[in-house]
Amino acid sequence: MAEPPILLSAEGISKSFLGFRALEGVDLHIRAGEVHALLGENGAGKSTLIKVLTGVHQPDSGTIRLNGEQISVRDAQQAQKLGIGTVYQEVNLLPNLSVAENLYIGRQPMRFGLINRREMDKNARALLAQYDIDIDVSADLASYSVAVQQLIAIARAVDISGKILILDEPTASLDRHEVEVLFTVIRRLKARGLGIVFITHFLDQVYAVSDRVTVLRNGKLAGTSLCVDLPKLDLVSLMLGRTLAEATHGSRRQETGPVHREISFKGFGLGRSVAPFDLEIGRGEVVGVAGLLGSGRTETAKLLFGIDIADSGTASIDGKPVKIGSPRDAIKLGFGLCPEDRKTDGIIGDLSVRENIALALQARRGWFNRMRQSEQRALADRFVKALDIRTSDIEKPVKFLSGGNQQKVILARWLATEPRFLILDEPTRGIDVGAHAEIIQLINRLCDDGMALLVISSEIEEIVAYSTRVRVLRDREHQGELTGASIDTGTIMRTIAADSARIEA
Amino acid sequence: MNTRLLPFYATLFIGVLAYVICVIQFPGMFSTRVAGNLLTDNAFLGIAAVGMTFVILSGGIDLSVGSVIAFTGVLLAVLINWNGVHPLLAFAIALTLTTLFGAAMGLIIHYLDVPAFIVTLAGMFLARGLCFVMTTDSVPINHEFYTLLQSLYWRMPGGGRLTFVGGLMVATFAVGILIAHFTKFGSYIYAIGGNRASAELMGVPVARTTVGIYALSGFLSGLAGIVFSLYTSAGYSLAAVGVELDTIAAVVIGGTLLTGGVGLVAGTFIGVIIQGIIQTYIVFDGTLSSWWTKIVVGILLFAFIALQRILVWLSTRKASALGAH
Structure with a gap:
């Protein structure tokens, strides 16, 4: 023909x-x-x-x-x-x-x-x-x-x-x-x-x-x-x-052995957004979330952080039931979220590095307990050093920083609140290779320090590199969890590509 | 039924109800004389309100209306009385100037992307200031052509008089309705008020239309100024202060959404008439302060804005119900 x-x-x-x-x-x-x-x-x-x-x-x-x-x-x-x-x-x-x-x-x-x-x-x-x-x-x-x-x-x-x-x-x-x-x-x-x-x-x-x-x-x-x-x-x-031929085991994380998973979500889900799922996570764990765009990755993050409110399921911390009805509730529980689109949801471009970093901590303290300038400056200086944020001045508006450094500013904002559970949605998107490696190192360091992290990424090798467990999503459903030796790019990709019942012609 | 027309029906109902209450209390109000006076007394307000309807339908606002009316009045008085210009020529000059004034504001609003509120606020001060530059006195207009226009009327059945200015207002509303629903320009106005970005993607000439809307509002403010000067036979720089707010009130009571995109020119007509009926009632009563007009208009405005919010809320609920089925 x-x-x-x-x-x-x-x-x-x-x-x-x-x-x-x-x-x-x-x-x-x-x-x-x-x-x-x-x-x-x-x-x-x-x-x-x-x-x-x-x-x-x-x-x-x-x-x-x-x-x-x-x-x-x-x-x-x-x-x-x-x-x-x-x-x-x-x-x-x-x-x-x-x-x-x-x-x-x-x-x-x-x-x-x-x-x-x-x-x-x-x-x-x-x-x-x-x-x-x-x-x-x-x-x-x-x-x-x-x-x-x-x-x-x-x-x-x-x-x-x-x-x-x-x-x-x-x-x-x-x-x-x-x-x-x-x-x-x-x-x-x-x-x-x-x-x-x-x-x-x-x-x-x-x-x-x-x-x-x-x-x-x-x-x-x-x-x-x-x-x-x-x-x-x-x-x-x-x-x-x-x-698949290229798929290697890479530098996978060492297994951490059994941990106490104090944060637990049971049957969490919302209508057409994400099908109900269970998730347990504890100190020193990184749960990687893999899946194509539109598979329910970001929706999962929004649900966990109270941006969207789950219409089914319960959440508990240390066995005590908690309510996550808004991001404020989530912040009070010690959760943090670095959103996918940092330009619209994350940074406030016209505010300075210092102000952006101090924002979440200030919000948690309440507006009547204002942070002094010197306190804010000390905080910003500490994180600029710790995360190696490259800026000429902490008073520089964030919009003038490179993508990787903007991402670090958002990370710093949440780290300042000393969260117990941090959700990162595509933390390495749109940043250069050098900054990429630094962010991955940072994720590993935070995990070693005992934080619980949920990291969403389209880069499967990256997920393999830092995750202790991997969630695979497809068609707005959590398809399963990979642990230990089964975490490799090949398995993840096969799980993503697996045929589903959605719209067969 | 179309829920978007609910505010219009509500206005119509309130208008009829107000009139019926008035007539029950003062049977004398049921006459074409009163009707004729309603049209004459509110002619300048109504004409300016037609322009304001288009501006608000497009999602904008024009605060310069009252000042432009005063400017037109003073300009006419100065031209006719001090410089001996024939009124017709003076009208043409005034309308040209006010139209250009409106077009200039439209250009700034569109190309410099400045909010209409700020630009027309500046226009308001500018036009008012120009009045004082010409004269600070109240200048009477004595010209036989003015007397002729003022004496023109059509005797309605029942003895009421439809004066020249009253007729002009009715004609303006008729043309306004035609523009809104039967011209491309009208459909562009609704489109821009509905969603400017979408309108642009759909090929609506946003720049041309925006300039046109403010030019039209300027023209109609000028026309309202001419009517006002015929009505008062004078030009005074402190006249028509706050008329823009009365026109906005008429437009909103007439069922037009302040956020733009929804509303009817005919609704504004009823909005103007309701304000007129309240005033007439106060005149008939004789003991009430004329400030009661403002109080009632204020209450009506609150009621209508609340009604609009409820309708918007209902329609979003309906939209989400449609999306989820």
């Missing part, structure tokens, strides 16, 4: 932000009538690539061709006109306008210089009928479910653009039935000859609907292949950047 013609091709795309290389020589070829899955962990460059294709960012180098002709996309509107439509994860429509207005804003049918609303509604009904959607198009968009809104967004994008459809994690907030409906629509559009880019974290969905898959890792092309030629385990290898 002949390969279908290439509709859109991007070659050698590179893009840097402030010296950080987000994309490096990436190629992507979208063929007509094909669903092309784009995969990669957070920060792999998926969204940057999409933004380059849709004109939100301009590439530093590389060419984009549409039907063989070189194009340069200035902005989202131009991309739409050229035929590249995008539907984002968070539906980017207007909930306060009617369905018909959302479909036709800016191109409403006019009569005598005024909008012909009847004609607009008629067109909208006809357009949605192609997708088997029969709804009141004059009602507000907000009165429909996210799934219907998503289909409306797709209908709009296809109607305006009609050549390339980019779906950025469209299934993230849909349930199983809604995903099926979406897939039916995707297959139908594929049959109409559209080139579809499908971004997702769910591997089963990739195999259910895609023809071809491209994997990005650290801003580079990790591989591209027809789905039928790529077993799931190989796909996971591509995403995580390790092959």
Whole structure:
């Protein structure tokens, strides 16, 4: 069978932000009538690539061709006109306008210089009928479910653009039935000859609907292949950047022998966020959490720290039941959390290193028991030395520090409160190699000092290096725990890739 | 039923209820004379409130309205009385200036990304200051064309008079409704008020629309200033102080969400009329202080803001229920 013609091709795309290389020589070829899955962990460059294709960012180098002709996309509107439509994860429509207005804003049918609303509604009904959607198009968009809104967004994008459809994690907030409906629509559009880019974290969905898959890792092309030629385990290898052959035992931690696990969670879980799980952890333990993005890793951390409140299960410390209803409760119990996205959830960029470090301790003391400047300075100085935070001055705003040093500032913030249980969500993401090794050393040191740590990471070798036990998550479920000699990259990857029952096509 | 229209229906209900109560107590209020006076007395407020409705629908605010009305009045008086300019030409000059003034504020709000509150606050001081630069006196306007416009009216059945300015207000509301629901510009205003970032991604010309909204508000403030000067036959730099707040009150009581995106121009009309009815009631009563208007308007505002919060709360609950099914 002949390969279908290439509709859109991007070659050698590179893009840097402030010296950080987000994309490096990436190629992507979208063929007509094909669903092309784009995969990669957070920060792999998926969204940057999409933004380059849709004109939100301009590439530093590389060419984009549409039907063989070189194009340069200035902005989202131009991309739409050229035929590249995008539907984002968070539906980017207007909930306060009617369905018909959302479909036709800016191109409403006019009569005598005024909008012909009847004609607009008629067109909208006809357009949605192609997708088997029969709804009141004059009602507000907000009165429909996210799934219907998503289909409306797709209908709009296809109607305006009609050549390339980019779906950025469209299934993230849909349930199983809604995903099926979406897939039916995707297959139908594929049959109409559209080139579809499908971004997702769910591997089963990739195999259910895609023809071809491209994997990005650290801003580079990790591989591209027809789905039928790529077993799931190989796909996971591509995403995580390790092959089984390379899997070595590395420098695994020595076993610590039986420990008293004083912090215990039983049947902890929350609705669609994470299935109930048990977790026990004690002094001097590092529990590594492995799993792909969207597997429930961060959700687990949020649950343990009281950001999301568990709807099932109990927590206890030293056998006494405790309530974790908010991060304040968790902090009072001696918990700490370094969040995944330090820019939005962790550091306060405009505050100084000193202020950022003192924040959690001050919060725990209460606002009426203010820390004196000298006390704050002593605290900051101590941690700057202890963690080797490289800053010219502890009064420097944190936003001017490098990623690794920012991460250390957040760590210092929580270490200052002397937590008994510290949760680190992706502590090594987006920091350079040197800082990476230091953070891992620090995790080992804290563990030796008798702290209990839960560390979430996409870097499997890293997890192997510091964990005493490893949790593997898949499809928002804790799949099992590896201990002792069974902790190795091969076992972890096999557990991640294991087939699941989710959405079989 | 669409829950977003609930505030509008609530306003309509309160408006009718207020009128019925008035009529029961003072049967004389049930006449086209009173209705005509309601329109005439609130004409400038209503016209300015149409502009304010668009501004608030887009998620902004315009605090310069009262000052621009005063500025227009003083400018007209100075042009007509001291410089012998024909009123029609003076009107054209005033409307051009106020429209440009509004457009300039819109440009600053959009391109410098300064909150509308601050920019229009500056505009408020600027316009008021310009009044004093022209004159600090109250300047009467004596011109036969003014007398002609003031004497124009259509005699309604029942003897009420729909004056020129009253008719102008009704026409302004009619055009406002047309703009809101039957032009692309109107749909862009709702879009920007709903979610600016999404609107931009959907291809709404946000810059052009923002400038247009404040230019329209400036134009309508100028028109309100003309009506105010016809109503008072004078220009005075301390006139119309705080009118912007009355218009905001009318818009909010009319069911428009202060956060933007939801509301009706027709609602604002009822908001204006409710304020007028309260004033008329006080006049009929004869013993009440006119400050009671402010007290009742204050209570209504609280009630409507509470109602809006409840509706927003209900709709988010509904949305999460939809998401979880």
